[in-house]
Amino acid sequence: MMKINQPYIPMRTIMTPGPVEVDPRVLRAMGTPILGQFDPAFTNIMNEVMEMLKQVFKTKNRWAFPVDGTSRAGIEAVLASLIEKGDKVLIPIYGRFGHLLTEISERYGAEIHTLECPWGEVFEPKMIIEEIKKIRPKIVAIVHGETSTGCMQPLEEIGKACRELDTLLVVDAVASLGGTNVDVDGWFLDAVIGGTQKCLSAPSGMAPITYNERVEKVILSRKKVERGIATDKDLHTFAHRSIISNYFDLSQLQDYWSERRLNHHTEATSMIYALHEGLRLILEEGLEERFTRHKLHEQALANGIEAMGLKLFGNRQSKIPTVTCVTVPDGVDADIVRQQLLQEFGIEIAGSFGPLQGKIWRIGTMGHSCRKENVLFVLAGLEAVLIRQGVNVNRGEAVQAALDVYSKYAMTV
Incomplete structure (x- = not known):
């Protein structure tokens, strides 16, 4: 039998746009004993994670919790739970990860509309707002901090316009959350996705998200049809609104993170410890x-x-x-x-x-x-x-x- 040696892990100074060096206190937290996912001691930690996420996202939203998986899992969970076949989605692209939003949205049947500007630049908000008025999309999906170009798109004007025009604004804040201001409520952002492996100083493997009542209304309208409790009026209004993905179904995930604790998957216990400590350290620093x-x-x-x-x-x-x-x-x-x-x-x-x-x-x-x-x-x-x-x-x-x-x-x- 071949002998497998313990892997050699060299010391590195990681100065990439992610993953980053994990705070030693986060690593220590990951080494604490495993608890059952419905143990009251663990569900209390889950509750604290939600409350700390709300502070970091600067929101009073009911829902703020992590999706198990890398940042892309959080992005896909939000888009999969919102997009129905034929929905218009506007995606302003100014780098690599705008193209990722496009690819994910296409897979869920969206009618894609894009705006593009040269890599290394960002959009004038008025340009995006004019396109929203012209297209009237259900969703605008945009990257806040584009790591492929090092640029950051101003969002406040865009958020206000989306709210006035009844368009949902979905934001990839993976590279910015915890490192620069992400004001979910102040900028009228409807759903926002972060990542543990960047400014939260934890390993890759979780995607913190938050979303408001506007997003939840869409999610629950589709859940209603899926569970066979829709009225004839509902079926007429919400025809063909089934959520394709089970793993990324936010209606099920929010039940899991609610007081009901309806089982959806086995929670990644050690990663919750990591996220809890990373968030605690952020708020301790201020x-x-x-x-x-x-x-x-x-x-x-x-x-x-x-x-x-x-x-x-x-x-x-x-x-x-x-x-x-x-x-x-x-x-x-x-x-x-x-x-x-x-x-x-x-x-x-x-x-x-x-x-x-x-x-x-x-x-x-x-x-x-x-x-x-x-x-x-x-x-x-x-x-x-x-x-x-x-x-x-x-x-x-x-x-x-x-x-x-x-x-x-x-x-x-």
Whole structure:
């Protein structure tokens, strides 16, 4: 019989747009004993998770809970539970994950309408609002923070318009939740999806979501037909409204997370522990303080990149605080630089997708990875590797520029 050795897990400094380094306190929480999913001690933890999620999402919605699975599972659960065949769905695309929203919506039979702008830019809200008025979609699905380009789409005007026009606004906030402001109620967002593996500093495997009464009304209208309790009037109004997916059926998931605890699946106990501790740490730090920390390290990193002589990709005015995109210098193999960073320094940064593949590096400053020592280390490591590649950089300037940012901040607090 072949002997299988214990796997070797190297130490890494993870500076990608996800996954990020997991907070050690979250890892410790995951090592606590397993409880049964209906044990009162565990259901109390579930209740606390829901209440903390409401605070992080900045909402008074009744429903805020995680879907088991990666961030994509949360996105699919929301879209699968809302979209009926032939529904109009408008998707403004300004990066890779707008295309993902399109693909998922197509699979559930939506009539897709898209808007596109160049990668590295975001939309003027008025452009999207005019399209909503023209198309009158049931749903607008949009990415808040697009990690493929490092850009962040303003949502407040769009949210108000969707509410006035009776359109549901579904938002992918996977890269922004817990790292920058996501004001669900203040921006009139109907359903929002996050992810544990980014600014929440937990492993990948859960997708926190929240949705309001407007969304719940659609979900319950379809549930009514499925369970055979609809009246003739209901059947006329809600014809063919069955939810295709069982696993991603929010009507069943909300029953599971309600006081009724109707069994839907076996909950991922250790991941609930992880999410609970990650949320607790966010609220212990304070939302505004956490947002300020992410902005500080973003500024230190961006200033260091520019001081090195490199260029940031995209418009800095529309940049998301949790991802910094760097233009690869001419003649440099982007993947070789990433490989050397990993091999020589144990630092991982990311490439990109589609038209930006090989043209930019993406450096994440998210959650527990968003720390001074990580920013200084990635700047020093990137400079050293570029010098080895024969790139003419401003030697020693990057770390000094970042330290200047930290010094100025220290003098103001």
